Amino acid sequence: MTGSEFIAGVFPYITIGLFLLGTGWRFVRWLSLPAHVKWTLYPVPEGIAGQLRYMIKEIFTFETLYRFNRRLWIGTFSLHMAMGGFVLFLILYLAHWSPAFPVRASLWLLLISLIYIIWLRMNDRNLRALSTFEEYFNLAFLAVVAAASLIASAPHGLFSPRAYIIGLLTFRPDGVQLTGDQLLAVFLGGLFLIYLPWSKMVHYVSKYFTYHMINWQKH
Amino acid sequence: MSEIKDETRGADPKYAFRSEAPLPREERVARLLKTLEGILKAGIYDLPLEMYLNTCAKCNNCAEQCQVYQATGDVRDLPAWRSNLLRRVYRKHFTPSGKLFGRLVGAKEVTEEDIDAMVDGFYRCTMCRRCAVNCPLAVDNALITRIGRVILGDLGFAPKNMTGSVKTQLLDGGNTSAIPKAAFIDTLDFLEEELQDEAGVPIPIPRDVEGAEFLFAAPVSDYIMEADTLIGIAKTFHAAKASWTIGTENFDAINYGLFYSDEKLEKILNRLLAEARRLKCKTLVIGECGHATKAGLLFQKVYGRSEYQDIKIKSILEVSHRFLKEGRLRLDPAKNPDLVTYHDPCNLGRGAGLYEEPRELLRAAVMNYIEMTPTRGMNYCCGGGGGLVIAEDLHTWRMEVGGLKKVEQLRATKAKIVVAPCANCKKQLRELIQFHKLDMELAGLHDVLGKALVFEKNP
Ligand code: SF4
Numbered sequence: 001m002t003g004s005e006f007i008a009g010v011f012p013y014i015t016i017g018l019f020l021l022g023t024g025w026r027f028v029r030w031l032s033l034p035a036h037v038k039w040t041l042y043p044v045p046e047g048i049a050g051q052l053r054y055m056i057k058e059i060f061t062f063e064t065l066y067r068f069n070r071r072l073w074i075g076t077f078s079l080h081m082a083m084g085g086f087v088l089f090l091i092l093y094l095a096h097w098s099p100a101f102p103v104r105a106s107l108w109l110l111l112i113s114l115i116y117i118i119w120l121r122m123n124d125r126n127l128r129a130l131s132t133f134e135e136y137f138n139l140a141f142l143a144v145v146a147a148a149s150l151i152a153s154a155p156h157g158l159f160s161p162r163a164y165i166i167g168l169l170t171f172r173p174d175g176v177q178l179t180g181d182q183l184l185a186v187f188l189g190g191l192f193l194i195y196l197p198w199s200k201m202v203h204y205v206s207k208y209f210t211y212h213m214i215n216w217q218k219h
Numbered sequence: 220m221s222e223i224k225d226e227t228r229g230a231d232p233k234y235a236f237r238s239e240a241p242l243p244r245e246e247r248v249a250r251l252l253k254t255l256e257g258i259l260k261a262g263i264y265d266l267p268l269e270m271y272l273n274t275c276a277k278c279n280n281c282a283e284q285c286q287v288y289q290a291t292g293d294v295r296d297l298p299a300w301r302s303n304l305l306r307r308v309y310r311k312h313f314t315p316s317g318k319l320f321g322r323l324v325g326a327k328e329v330t331e332e333d334i335d336a337m338v339d340g341f342y343r344c345t346m347c348r349r350c351a352v353n354c355p356l357a358v359d360n361a362l363i364t365r366i367g368r369v370i371l372g373d374l375g376f377a378p379k380n381m382t383g384s385v386k387t388q389l390l391d392g393g394n395t396s397a398i399p400k401a402a403f404i405d406t407l408d409f410l411e412e413e414l415q416d417e418a419g420v421p422i423p424i425p426r427d428v429e430g431a432e433f434l435f436a437a438p439v440s441d442y443i444m445e446a447d448t449l450i451g452i453a454k455t456f457h458a459a460k461a462s463w464t465i466g467t468e469n470f471d472a473i474n475y476g477l478f479y480s481d482e483k484l485e486k487i488l489n490r491l492l493a494e495a496r497r498l499k500c501k502t503l504v505i506g507e508c509g510h511a512t513k514a515g516l517l518f519q520k521v522y523g524r525s526e527y528q529d530i531k532i533k534s535i536l537e538v539s540h541r542f543l544k545e546g547r548l549r550l551d552p553a554k555n556p557d558l559v560t561y562h563d564p565c566n567l568g569r570g571a572g573l574y575e576e577p578r579e580l581l582r583a584a585v586m587n588y589i590e591m592t593p594t595r596g597m598n599y600c601c602g603g604g605g606g607l608v609i610a611e612d613l614h615t616w617r618m619e620v621g622g623l624k625k626v627e628q629l630r631a632t633k634a635k636i637v638v639a640p641c642a643n644c645k646k647q648l649r650e651l652i653q654f655h656k657l658d659m660e661l662a663g664l665h666d667v668l669g670k671a672l673v674f675e676k677n678p
Pocket residue numbers: 274275276277278279280281282298299353354355356357358359360
């Protein structure tokens with residue numbers, strides 16, 4: 001097996017496996033930690049319905065940031081919506097229900113949002129005071145992944161990214177035809193996924209705990 | 220390297236408050252790490268602490284909600300910046316990534332200067348938890364402040380008045396105001412006379428009644444500062460025909476351990492629970508006091524002795540509210556004609572969810588009521604929370620920084636009376652009203668309730 005065959009045909013599985021493992025480990029670890037002192041924050045939204053409503057609203061509007069830090073909200077909201085859009089349009093694209101254009105538009109939005117946030121962190125006095133290397137690194141890492149994906153998904157001769165991804169999904173990987181830039185995108189994207197659960201960006205798991213298991217736990 | 224460092228080692232800066240006995244400068248770093256390790260190992264705060272130390276997004280949403288930052292605009296008052304003083308130490312010493320990558324992942328070795336910054340910072344946060352309400356990740360900087368304070372307490376840093384009071388309280392039969400038992404009983408007699416004069420009927424303040432349903436404990440300072448609150452509470456119990464008592468062996472609900480020491484918190488809480496057990500009372504009722512209520516409600520499970528777990532702890536607000544709902548209180552709001560507003564003590568509101576109980580009581584007891592803006596979950600701290608009101612050294616800071624937002628908020632209501640059912644808030648608000656010359660008075664909830672209670676003259 002050549003290096004490029006490995007990256008195209010094996011690495012994506014390792015990536016997904018490590019991502020799921022890392023995320024699962026975080027989840028189980030936090031689930032195993034008791035919350036002896038109930039650090040409830042009142043008012044607690046009424047009932048499961050109220051909590052769901054709060055969560056859904058927060059996830060789809062980022063209302064907390066919207067209210068208190070509008071400048072960052074613009075960047076963060078579009079960043080997360082771009083990620084959601086990317087996944088959604090990718091699925092539609094794979095199913096032949098959508099052209100490739102919205103997928104690439106999502107990547108552009110992602111990249112622009114990231115550049116904006118990096119700029120904001122460097123130029124807003126308070127955000128600059130709070131930001132460490134880690135914040136910039138995470139943002140830049142994702143920006144590089146987005147840029148690499150944009151380059152890789154630009155029309156390339158005859159090869160279709162769709163065929164490649166479908167091949168992966170059906171466990172018949174066929175990556176021989178991937179070009180160098182595409183291999184790079186797969187590699188960087190994979191690294192990011194492996195890193196994600198161990199980074200501070202693990203809030204896609206942590207929020208469940210901080211809201212449901214701490215803030216909303218009644219005495 | 221280390222010798223050069225030793226030679227140039229700085230002296231203590233001028234701290235904002237005096238502490239009784241800080242450790243020598245060179246011993247602090249090692250002790251801090253040991254204490255933090257102990258806290259992490261003890262596992263009392265497991266989940267929240269690990270979440271908060273690991274997941275801040277540095278979005279700075281908290282600053283826009285913090286009354287301290289709002290007043291100063293100072294970078295060191297950014298809640299996330301302050302929390303990071305502890306977070307980066309935790310990451311450096313207690314996480315694999317921090318040990319491995321250090322500053323690259325925001326980890327940092329702790330220095331004596333960092334500890335100075337903590338002494339300064341953790342006593343500029345009132346632990347009001349307002350900033351947690353709209354944190355996208357639901358991180359609570361107040362818990363980090365609290366853990367920071369517990370660590371500093373172990374290093375000998377805590378306001379002198381606070382540690383001094385606790386020492387007095389933990390003496391045999393002691394209390395934070397050092398009131399001897401005989402003087403305390405005299406005070407109760409005096410209050411009974413006042414009650415008779417005011418209500419026109421004899422209203423007893425029962426003492427050491429074995430088997431009473433409620434053991435009532437107020438912050439002892441109320442017996443010096445807040446007689447009207449106590450009178451109102453006695454009236455309320457009497458009107459509701461409740462079985463209640465005060466314990467003369469231990470009558471002080473104050474628990475400053477909440478502000479700087481888990482060890483002290485545990486001792487003080489168990490002493491109070493022991494008094495409830497001695498008198499065979501099923502329920503311990505904490506008077507108008509936010510921090511004492513929270514210390515009881517949150518920490519009984521973890522720090523209360525196993526034999527005291529069956530004792531219920533309640534705030535007087537819940538108890539009086541239940542009396543109201545059961546139709547046991549006859550109230551005449553005409554006795555309170557002035558415009559009244561309500562201040563949510565952070566420990567009773569965000570900390571214990573007591574938002575509607577006091578409001579329903581007030582609405583039944585006053586003619587004119589107005590809400591503050593913002594209110595309930597987003598109400599501003601009085602600016603003296605987290606025990607800062609006890610530190611006399613911090614008085615100017617409390618008036619000019621901590622309470623600034625509160626003053627604006629109070630002024631906007633145009634109310635004549637601000638009601639605050641918390642001993643610490645009362646002291647701070649009274650001082651704010653005086654300092655900022657507000658045309659307003661401070662009252663306890665039961666002061667107002669007591670005034671409105673109607674008693675039959677001829678039983
Ligand atoms: S709002 Fe929450 S996540 Fe954002 S900086 Fe403050 S504590 Fe951190």
